[in-house]
Amino acid sequence: VMVLTWSRLPQIAQAQRGVLFVMPHAIVVLLAVLAAITFLIEGAILDWSALLLVDRGLVPKAQGGLGFMLFSISMTVGRLGGDSVVSRVGDRATLVVGSLMAVAGFALLLAAPGAPFAMAGFLLIGLGSSNLVPILFRRAGTQKVMPAGLAVAAITTVGYAGLLVGPGFVGFLANLAGLPSAFAMLAALMCLVTLSARSVTIEAR
Known part of the structure; x- marks a missing residue:
């Protein structure tokens, strides 16, 4: 048994060998950027929302985490009902309304x-942001310019890079212009999702 198994190892390794990541291109680049923006905003709220609330004197230090808690609860509720919403109004309307709702929340x-x-x-x-990433990932799976698996892998990598790098960038901006200005920048980035909704939901891209 060991001899037979050993003789097959090179073939198994060769069969599993393949491209794990490729640079996104065409519409996948836009999907990846929008995913990075959405993940960046989530990471910024995780890392900086408590400080924003406390510095502005809105809550005491002991209650600084309330903002992120409510953000997480509403995102969970939104995702649980997301399939029903998308099936009724479609991807484009969900992206537009969701991103505008998030911008209104920042305001x-x-x-x-x-x-x-x-x-x-x-x-x-x-x-507002609860169903943005699921739609972007689904669109990555239906676009035609790259294999679906590679497109999803690329968007996942770029998206989570936004989650990891974004909060540090927000801190850098906060050091230069203040934390409220940095959060205003997040709202401006979310507007890019609104403006790009039509481009990423055109069929057969």
Whole structure:
């Protein structure tokens, strides 16, 4: 048995050998950038939301994590109902409405005169962004310019790079212009999802 198994090892290794990652191109580049933006925003809220709330005097230090908690809850609820929403209104409308809802959440958060308004902002950001990444990944699987597996792998890599690198970039901007300005930049980046919704949902791309 060992001899037979050993004789097959080179063939097995050769069969499993293949390209694990390729640089995205065409529409996959746009999908990857939008995924990175969405992951970046999630990472920034995880790392910086408590400091934003405390520095603005909206909550005491002990309650600084409330914003991220509400963001996570609303994102979970949004994802649980996401399939139903997308099946009714489609990918494009979900991207547009969701990203605009997230932008409105950032505006409410940054203009909040008190904690309840800020918390409502986090709820809007989480709910609005909840189905963006699933749609982007699904679109990666249906585009025609790259093999679906390689496209999804590329978008996953670029997206999680945004999650890892993004919060540090937000901290750099906060050091230069202040944390509210850095969060305003996140809202501006989310607007790119709105503007790109039509491009990434055109069939047979």
